[in-house]
Amino acid sequence: MTAPLHEASAGEATATVDGAPDAPGTPDNSGTAGKAIEGRSPWKIAWTRLKRDKLALAGAFVVVFLILVAIFAPVIVGLLGHPPDEFHEDQIDPLFGTPIGSWGGVSGDFLFGVEPVNGRDVFSRIVYGARISLLVAFLAAVFAVVLGTVLGVIAGYFGGWIDAALSRVMDVMLAFPQLLFTIALVSVLPNQFLGLDGSGVRIAALILVIGFFGWPYVGRIVRGQTLSLRNREYVEAAQSLGAGRFYILRRELLPNLIAPIMVYATLMIPTNILTEAALSFLGAGVKPPTASWGQMLSTAITTYESDPLFMVIPGLAIFITVLAFNLFGDGVRDALDPKGSR
Numbered sequence: 001m002t003a004p005l006h007e008a009s010a011g012e013a014t015a016t017v018d019g020a021p022d023a024p025g026t027p028d029n030s031g032t033a034g035k036a037i038e039g040r041s042p043w044k045i046a047w048t049r050l051k052r053d054k055l056a057l058a059g060a061f062v063v064v065f066l067i068l069v070a071i072f073a074p075v076i077v078g079l080l081g082h083p084p085d086e087f088h089e090d091q092i093d094p095l096f097g098t099p100i101g102s103w104g105g106v107s108g109d110f111l112f113g114v115e116p117v118n119g120r121d122v123f124s125r126i127v128y129g130a131r132i133s134l135l136v137a138f139l140a141a142v143f144a145v146v147l148g149t150v151l152g153v154i155a156g157y158f159g160g161w162i163d164a165a166l167s168r169v170m171d172v173m174l175a176f177p178q179l180l181f182t183i184a185l186v187s188v189l190p191n192q193f194l195g196l197d198g199s200g201v202r203i204a205a206l207i208l209v210i211g212f213f214g215w216p217y218v219g220r221i222v223r224g225q226t227l228s229l230r231n232r233e234y235v236e237a238a239q240s241l242g243a244g245r246f247y248i249l250r251r252e253l254l255p256n257l258i259a260p261i262m263v264y265a266t267l268m269i270p271t272n273i274l275t276e277a278a279l280s281f282l283g284a285g286v287k288p289p290t291a292s293w294g295q296m297l298s299t300a301i302t303t304y305e306s307d308p309l310f311m312v313i314p315g316l317a318i319f320i321t322v323l324a325f326n327l328f329g330d331g332v333r334d335a336l337d338p339k340g341s342r
Helices: 010-018 042-052 054-071 073-080 122-158 160-175 178-187 199-229 233-240 245-281 293-303 309-336
Strands: none
Touching: 042 054, 042 309, 054 073, 054 122, 054 309, 073 122, 122 160, 122 199, 122 245, 122 293, 122 309, 160 199, 178 199, 178 245, 199 245, 233 245, 245 293, 245 309, 293 309
């Protein structure tokens, strides 16, 4: 039986593809024929959006720089400063108790000047103060995110009396006076507790208190997102296939909650930095002589007229840190949620 007239033989087909020129008017696709279409994951798309946001990248650069400064504080101080608790009375005017020289004693040996009265190196204390602020802010955010995510998912998915009970607990926590509770708690803390002593006890207390009072904000967001996700088609499909509740929570809901959780975590860290600075300013932070930006601001109140730079430098450190985290957090939010971008 002969082949139909309109079908080309194998040899003719090969010649047409490999040797024959294209028909007149046919576009030349030789440059793109061998290229495969590459799929992009949602995270790659978000990273592409984030790279276009110059302010967010600038904030991320400052954040990474501050983290490196906190990690390598001993090395930086060893190269550019003096021990943070070392007194330099020779840099202080014995009559007025103010730094000798202009601009708070700024010089090649003391890059940010010296503290009034005792002459401690302000640069070294700013560098070591970054450790306290970032450590408390990061660990408190992790504690709040983990606790808020777990309880928020449980409340949103199971509903009923569990949702009602957890929602009322969140309402009570949000109405509780955090600052007053922290000050009262710190005032009765022992000097040694669970193997920690001195400022270690205060740091652990700040992390737990700030994180514990921060989880209801995360819990509310996660609960709302879970309520909207639990009725989606893929969740109903998993239920119809016999998947258990905890399997659905772990494999279907939590992966789709990562984006809002990351956004809120990046925006929670600067709030924690301000809270730690406020508590240190009020005397409920780390114990002296441990360096803290809020504690330095509190000390500068009595000397701001004679040495204003001593108040400006820790204030700028807090301002730049919080601004950098906010810019980076806004960029992450816009990258992960383009519908809500400005």
